[in-house]
Amino acid sequence: MAGNPAKPTRKASATRKANDQASSAPPTLNRAHLQGFVVGCVAGGLGCLGLFNALEADETIADTPPATPPALEVTVGPRFDFYTVLPNQELDLNPDIEPAELQSGNTSSAQYLLQVGSFRQQTDADRRRGELALLGLEATVEPGDGDNGRWYRVYLGPFESRSEMARARSLTAQADMDTLLLKRESP
Numbered sequence: 001m002a003g004n005p006a007k008p009t010r011k012a013s014a015t016r017k018a019n020d021q022a023s024s025a026p027p028t029l030n031r032a033h034l035q036g037f038v039v040g041c042v043a044g045g046l047g048c049l050g051l052f053n054a055l056e057a058d059e060t061i062a063d064t065p066p067a068t069p070p071a072l073e074v075t076v077g078p079r080f081d082f083y084t085v086l087p088n089q090e091l092d093l094n095p096d097i098e099p100a101e102l103q104s105g106n107t108s109s110a111q112y113l114l115q116v117g118s119f120r121q122q123t124d125a126d127r128r129r130g131e132l133a134l135l136g137l138e139a140t141v142e143p144g145d146g147d148n149g150r151w152y153r154v155y156l157g158p159f160e161s162r163s164e165m166a167r168a169r170s171l172t173a174q175a176d177m178d179t180l181l182l183k184r185e186s187p
Helices: 003-024 031-063 082-088 122-134 162-174
Strands: 110-119 139-146 149-156 180-185
Touching: 110 122, 110 162, 122 139, 122 149
Parallel strands: none
Antiparallel strands: 110 149, 110 180, 139 149
16 A cells, blocks of 8 residues: 555646646747737738828928919809909099989988878777877878778878888887888878
C-alpha cells in the first residue's frame, strides 16, 4: 500500500507543473482577435486617407482662382432696373400739362360717408344716432323711400380725410356696429 499514496501525489505535482507552464506562456491569439486587428487597421487607414484627401482638396480650392460668373445671372431678390431706365428716359416738362389731382380750381366732387344702420322705425334710427353720440361721433338720419317702404338710414360724414374716416370706422367696430362705406357725388 505504500505505492498507492505515492501515485496520487505524483499526479498532483505533474498537474501543478502543467498549470504553471500554461500561466507563464504568452496568451494565444484566436481567429476573432486577428479579425478585429485587421478591421481596425483597415478602418484607421481609410480614415487617414479621407483626412489627407480633405486637406488636399482644401489646398487645391484655395489655390484656384474663383470662376467667372455665367453670362446669364439669376437673381433671387428684387431687381432694380430704374438705375438704367431713368437716365435714358425723356420727360416732357411742359407747364401746360398738369396731373388731374394737382390742377387748381378742379376739386373732387365726391364725398365719402359711412352708413351705420338702416331702420324701418325712426325711433330705432334715433337710438343708433344716440349711441354714436356717446362715442363722440356726429350722425345724421335721412329718410328714404324704396320699393319695399320707407327706411331711415344713419350716416356718419362726409369726411375730410381718410384718417377721420378710419377713426370713425374703428370706433363703430369696437362698439359692434357694422358700417358701409359710400361714395356720393356732391351737387
